[in-house]
Amino acid sequence: MLKVINPGIEVIVEDWPGRLGYLGKGMAPSAAMDNVALGLANLLVGNPKGEAGIEIAGGYFEAEFGADTVISITGTDMQPTINGQPIPIWESLKVSKGDKIKFNHFGTFGFRTYMAVAGGIDVPVYLGSKSTCIFGSYGGYQGRKLQAGDIVDFGHPTLELDSLRGRKLKQDVIPQYAREWVLRAVPGPNTCSDYVTEEGMDYLFNTAFKISHSSNRSAYRLQELKEGFFAREDGGVGGSHPSNIVDHAYAMRGSLNICGNTPVLLIGDGPTLGGYMCVLSVINADLWKVGQGTPSRDFIRFAVCSQDEAVEARRAQRALFDEKSLA
Amino acid sequence: MEKAVNAHMPGLVARVVVNEGAKVTQGQEVAVINCMKNELSVLSPYDGTVKKIMVAEWDEVEVDMPMIILECE
Numbered sequence: 529m530l531k532v533i534n535p536g537i538e539v540i541v542e543d544w545p546g547r548l549g550y551l552g553k554g555m556a557p558s559a560a561m562d563n564v565a566l567g568l569a570n571l572l573v574g575n576p577k578g579e580a581g582i583e584i585a586g587g588y589f590e591a592e593f594g595a596d597t598v599i600s601i602t603g604t605d606m607q608p609t610i611n612g613q614p615i616p617i618w619e620s621l622k623v624s625k626g627d628k629i630k631f632n633h634f635g636t637f638g639f640r641t642y643m644a645v646a647g648g649i650d651v652p653v654y655l656g657s658k659s660t661c662i663f664g665s666y667g668g669y670q671g672r673k674l675q676a677g678d679i680v681d682f683g684h685p686t687l688e689l690d691s692l693r694g695r696k697l698k699q700d701v702i703p704q705y706a707r708e709w710v711l712r713a714v715p716g717p718n719t720c721s722d723y724v725t726e727e728g729m730d731y732l733f734n735t736a737f738k739i740s741h742s743s744n745r746s747a748y749r750l751q752e753l754k755e756g757f758f759a760r761e762d763g764g765v766g767g768s769h770p771s772n773i774v775d776h777a778y779a780m781r782g783s784l785n786i787c788g789n790t791p792v793l794l795i796g797d798g799p800t801l802g803g804y805m806c807v808l809s810v811i812n813a814d815l816w817k818v819g820q821g822t823p824s825r826d827f828i829r830f831a832v833c834s835q836d837e838a839v840e841a842r843r844a845q846r847a848l849f850d851e852k853s854l855a
Numbered sequence: 856m857e858k859a860v861n862a863h864m865p866g867l868v869a870r871v872v873v874n875e876g877a878k879v880t881q882g883q884e885v886a887v888i889n890c891m892k893n894e895l896s897v898l899s900p901y902d903g904t905v906k907k908i909m910v911a912e913w914d915e916v917e918v919d920m921p922m923i924i925l926e927c928e
Contacts, residue, residue, distance in 0.1 A: 537864060537895065585891070586864055633863060633918055741866040741915070744891040823890060824865035824915060 529594040530582075530645075532678040536631065537586030538745075540660040541649050541668035541680070542566065544578040547657040551780060551800040558659035558667060558796050561585070561745060561819025562640050564703055565603040567849040569644035572600035572620040572695050574687045577849035579648035580658035580668075582680070584641040585745075587633035589674075593623050597682060598646040598692040604638025604705070604820060606631040617641075619696040622689060637705035638820040646692050647683035661797055662745060696855040701848060707826050708736055709817040711810045712833035712841065713784070718773065718805035721759060728757035732807060733830050737791060741824040748793040748818055750828060753786070766803055775803045782810035784830075793818060793828070813841035856928070858901050859921035866890030868914045871923070877905045879925065886910070886922055903927035 532539075544566055546559025560566040560583055567577040582589075587606045601608050601617040608615050608631050615621060615629075623629070631641060651658050651669050660668025669680060685692065720729050737750035763772025771786040778785065778794055783806045785792045793810065795818055810818070811833055821828060833841075869887040879885055879899045886897040903925030910922045 538891065538893075588863065741890050742892050744893075822865065824867075825917060 529682060530680040531592045531594055532590075532674045532676055532680070533592060533628070534588060534590035535674045535676055535678075536584060536589035539582060539584050539589045539674045540662065541580050541651050541658055542583045542660060543580035543658045546659045546796065547655050547661070547667065550655060551777070554800050555655070555664065556661055556746075556797045556800065557781060558657065558661040558745075560642065560659075561796055562603060562642065562816040564816040564845065564848065565640070565642045565819075566644070568618070568697060568701065568853070569600045569602040569642045571849050571851070571853060572602075572618075572697065573598050573644045573646040574685060574692045575644060575646065575648050579644070579683075580651065581642045581644040581649060584631060584643065585639060587631050587641070590628065590630045593625060593627045593629070594679070595682065596622070596624050596689065598622050598685070598689050600644050600695075601641060602644075603641040605635035606633060606641045607635070608641075618702050620692055620694060622693040634822060637707065639822040640819050645682045646685035646687075646689060650681040650683045663797055697853055698855045701853040703816070705820055708829055709821050709826060710829050710831050711814045711817055712837070713782075713808040713810045713830045714833055714835055714838060715808050717779075719807055723759055723773075723805050724807060725756060725759050728753075728759070729807075731757065733832055736827040736829045739821050739823050739826050739828060743821070743823040745795065745797040747785070747798050748795060748821060748828070750791040750793065752789045753791060771804050773803060773805050775801055777801045778806055779809045782812065782815055784808045784810070811838035811841055813838065813845045856926070857906065858903065858925050858927045860885055860897060860899050860901075860923040860925060862888060862916040862918055862920045862922055863897060864888055864890045864895055865917050866895070866915070868910045868912055868916060868922070869894055870912055871908055871910065873905050873908075873923070875905050875908055879903060879905060888916065897922060899923075899925065901925055901927050
């Protein structure tokens, strides 16, 4: 088990792909904001790729291990230490009962770190997932962020701990991080010529949008659109602003909602429907990049992608979480 | 000796809760940052006296950016 000393900014239990099948009930899928970092962390400690891990946003998490186990740290480099000594990331290592792990803030690139533990995180499976939905206060560890004094239990590893320590990834498997994240996206459903001008779509796919400080697990808010984006003068029966339409279901996760003049990328804990137009959908294989986008610092750029390319990219990503990716 | 209280997260300054000349103690809230739709307290890592406030409400700050300069013994 793990005893929380300092809960940091936002530290939660998340798995992948999360709580699927409940959008019709208004329930978000939640799940890891960066499924690649979580999946590779799980691979390193011998877990199934979607097993729950600890998601650390921002940093400053500190905890004490209550048992010997094997862990792995992936994602942004928060300069983790065990008992004050730096430890490597993107590989597995053995820790002992009484060891204290400490994270600094997010690194030069990326925003979220993942810690996987051999055997996974032992929290109840709620509606098919161990993921926390913060705004709904369900799932994960008591439906909330971790707090000082919390005791987080581990599952039982299927392999001997000694066989799991020291596992590393091939260098080309470790994702490349950036300050400007290029997200491949399929245009639609609300695009030109009915909703957006041609110039507006060109602008959308040729602009680096700064990520707002008010981005969180529900949505990543981006800088405001320029004038000339909308093809309509108002939203007709949907509302007074041209971004308004009659309420419809949102393509979750990854839909780019236009809320007034603000593009809002809907993600893990996002809404399932509403009355704003959606101009593109980020492909599933690139959603992990959103999780590493740092609010108030990084930029997002969209690149046009076909559905066939999206399917192929997803297939290629799934292949990453295989023993062949180990060095 | 001068020491800085730095932003621990990027975001907007919601408010500074001390004035120049005020005495602060280690762990005391000196400012608040808006980030991820949360209000995050900035705590002083030191005992000292506020010498200079480097930020104003609604300023955008980056992580590790100095927000307040303290005079410490």
